[in-house]
Amino acid sequence: MSESDLLARHRAVMPNWLSLFYDRPIEIARGSGRRVTDAEGNTYLDFFAGILTNAIGYDVAEISDAIRAQVDTGVLHTSTLYLIRKQVELAEQIARLSGIPDAKVFFTNSGTEANETALMIATQYRRSNQILALRNSYHGRAFGTIAITGNRGWSASSLSPVKVSYVHGGYRYRDAFGSLSDADYIKACVADLRDVLQTATSGDVAALIAEPIQGVGGFNVPPDGLFGAFKEVLDSYGILLISDEVQTGWGRTGEHFWGIQAHGVTPDAMTFAKGLGNGLAIGGVVARGEIMDSITANSISTFGGNPVATAGAKATVDYLLDHDLQGNAAKLGTLLLAGLRDLAERHDIVGDVRGKGLMIGLELVASGGTDPSPSHAAAVMEETKARGLLVGKGGLHGNVIRLAPPMTLTDEEAREALDILGASIAAVQKGTK
Ligand code: PMP
Numbered sequence: 149m150s151e152s153d154l155l156a157r158h159r160a161v162m163p164n165w166l167s168l169f170y171d172r173p174i175e176i177a178r179g180s181g182r183r184v185t186d187a188e189g190n191t192y193l194d195f196f197a198g199i200l201t202n203a204i205g206y207d208v209a210e211i212s213d214a215i216r217a218q219v220d221t222g223v224l225h226t227s228t229l230y231l232i233r234k235q236v237e238l239a240e241q242i243a244r245l246s247g248i249p250d251a252k253v254f255f256t257n258s259g260t261e262a263n264e265t266a267l268m269i270a271t272q273y274r275r276s277n278q279i280l281a282l283r284n285s286y287h288g289r290a291f292g293t294i295a296i297t298g299n300r301g302w303s304a305s306s307l308s309p310v311k312v313s314y315v316h317g318g319y320r321y322r323d324a325f326g327s328l329s330d331a332d333y334i335k336a337c338v339a340d341l342r343d344v345l346q347t348a349t350s351g352d353v354a355a356l357i358a359e360p361i362q363g364v365g366g367f368n369v370p371p372d373g374l375f376g377a378f379k380e381v382l383d384s385y386g387i388l389l390i391s392d393e394v395q396t397g398w399g400r401t402g403e404h405f406w407g408i409q410a411h412g413v414t415p416d417a418m419t420f421a422k423g424l425g426n427g428l429a430i431g432g433v434v435a436r437g438e439i440m441d442s443i444t445a446n447s448i449s450t451f452g453g454n455p456v457a458t459a460g461a462k463a464t465v466d467y468l469l470d471h472d473l474q475g476n477a478a479k480l481g482t483l484l485l486a487g488l489r490d491l492a493e494r495h496d497i498v499g500d501v502r503g504k505g506l507m508i509g510l511e512l513v514a515s516g517g518t519d520p521s522p523s524h525a526a527a528v529m530e531e532t533k534a535r536g537l538l539v540g541k542g543g544l545h546g547n548v549i550r551l552a553p554p555m556t557l558t559d560e561e562a563r564e565a566l567d568i569l570g571a572s573i574a575a576v577q578k579g580t581k
Contacts, residue, residue, distance in 0.1 A: 151175050151187055165304065169541070170533060179206025182554050182561055184538070192533070195565055196540035198506060198552040199363065199395045203423025204467055205554035211426050214463035218455050225454040228255075234458040241465055242434050245405060247414055252440040255432040255453030259394040259421030260288030262431040263357070266390050266419050267292045267310065269435060270355035273442035274388065278311045278349050280341075280356040282318035284544055286364035287357060287392055296357055299365060299544055313348040316340045317358070317378070319368045319544060321500050321511060322520075330371035337370075338377050345385065355388035355416070360407025363395035366543030367509030367550055369502050375411035388416040388439065394431070395507065398423055398465070399474025399555065402481045402505025410504070426464040430457040473555035477505035480562045484508055484551065487566040495577045497524050506557065509542075510549040510569075515580040520545035524576055531572035537565055 155173055175187040182205050185191045194202070204211065218224075218234075228235075239253035256262045271277050281287070281296040288297065295308030298318065317337040320326050325336040345351060358375060362368040379389050396407025397420045408415050416439055421431030432452070433440070451457075468474070485501065485508060492498035492510070499513035512524040525547045532539050540550035549569075553561070 154187075169529070171530060174533075181205050181207070182557055190536070192536050192538045193553075193561060193565060193568075194538050195551045195553045196538050198554040198557075199400065199422055200540075200552070201422060201425075201427045202554050203398055203400070204426050204464055204473070205556045208426065208467065208556075210467050211460055211463045214459045215428070215456055218459040221455075224456055225451065227450065228448055228453055232453060232455050232458060234455055234462050235453040238453075238458045238462045238465070241462070242420075242432070245465075246418060246434045247406075247409075248416070248418070248434060248436055249414075250437040251434050252437045253432055253434045254440065254449075255430060255458070256421070256449055257429045257451050257457075258288075258431050259392075259419065260290045260293050260431075261449075261452070262394070262419035262421050262433050263287045263293045263296070263392060264290050265433045266355075266357065266392075266417050266435070267296070269433070269439050269442055270388050270390060270417065271310075273439045274352065274354035274386070276352045276354040277309065278313070278353040280313055280315055280344065280349075280353055280387070282358050282362070283314045283316060283323065284318040284362060284365040284368070285314075285357075285359060285392075286362070287359075301544070301546075302364060311349075313344050313353075315344050315356070317370050317374055318362050319365060320370060321366075321368065321502070322544075330373075333371055334374050334377050337374060338381060341378055341381055345381070351385060353385065353387045355390050356382055357390040357392055359392045359394075360396045360410065361401065361504060361507055363507075363550075364542050366511065366548035367503050367507055369504060372410045373412060375408060375415075376413040379411075379413045389413070390417045390419065391415040393418045394421045395552075398468055399477055400505055400507055400552070402474060402478030405474060407504075424464060425457055425461045428457045428460040430461050468555060471556070474505075476557065477555050480557050480559065481505040481508065483559070483562050484566065487563075488569070491566070491570055491573060495573050497521065497577050497580060498573060503551070506551070506553055506555055508551040510551075511543065512547045512549065515577065520547040522546040524580075525549055527576045527579070528569075528572050531575050532568055535568045535572060537568040537572075539569075 178185040243251035285298040295310040391408035417435035500511040
């Protein structure tokens, strides 16, 4: 069956709001290293699935072997009501890596569920249903997490019971304080936080949740230190800081293992998912023990932390630590950022190049101006695909090209992607004249 038949069947049986990339969406049939091959036999360098799923890449022997060893026992899963060795080992490892004192870990099957759990423990611990989130945030698609998602394009319902107030500090390129220096931007955001606390809440807020670099929102990088400055204010109220590391964790940003560490602060809780299982469904929360244990009722997750997912995730974390993939992300991120900044100098449809490590965004704008141009972003995506490179798209206006390759990326592959992006952006720029 061809990809277009499959697309027609997908459209007929699945909801309209389930997004697909590309005019002609592809079916990925095989993968190896950083490359995937679609059902029609076209091969692409994958510069997007690195965050979404494949932190390490495709067909990694160490990870497949760990999963296969569990499959070979004949038990894919029974229940988290029994002891699961890999789950405990992975939890110990994440607790240690988190830097959070007396940390405890709870596993889920997704980032949404991880954030729902974080909301549950924070609101229970603080006995408050008030939450602060950043404007332009994305935290998930369930009833609580859509409320703390500060982007109407993704907030699928407005009926959530969570009381949320939004603060500045997310989308610096276009927000009200965007033109200020780093230091003044932080001051303005802290003043905004204080103002929101006084005018929009009763003060006894449970937590502030933030992505250290906004993912869906367009890879927006706040100045280092912003969340450290926020924490001082939060501490004076007893409000918790939750870092949503679903996209920024595991060394992706190059300079730190967790994105929040760029802000000189240890959060009270962190959530994670996506790349952790290198393609398997796993997520979770790591939090100070007293916050995690504030739930007194029983609660379980039938599949969260199952033996297949935790075996794959443990092998993934071991692999990225053993191979210093954080160091590789820093090195190749620097190379890519320099190449892309050079490209932006020569093409005025690239309004902004930003990112850290292997999390890089290109904001596309109308030629000669700064108006967001989702049509240029869509065109660049089609051009790169035609040249054998998959990239992502996002941002409030759908005009940000997002690059997030697996962290095993090589120098040659980084240069290949730069060449393809250069040719693709040039083709789109030419079409605007
Ligand atoms: N948090 C962040 C920062 C995300 O980027 C996402 C997914 N885009 C989520 C939470 C939700 O994760 P999931 O899709 O696994 O539910």
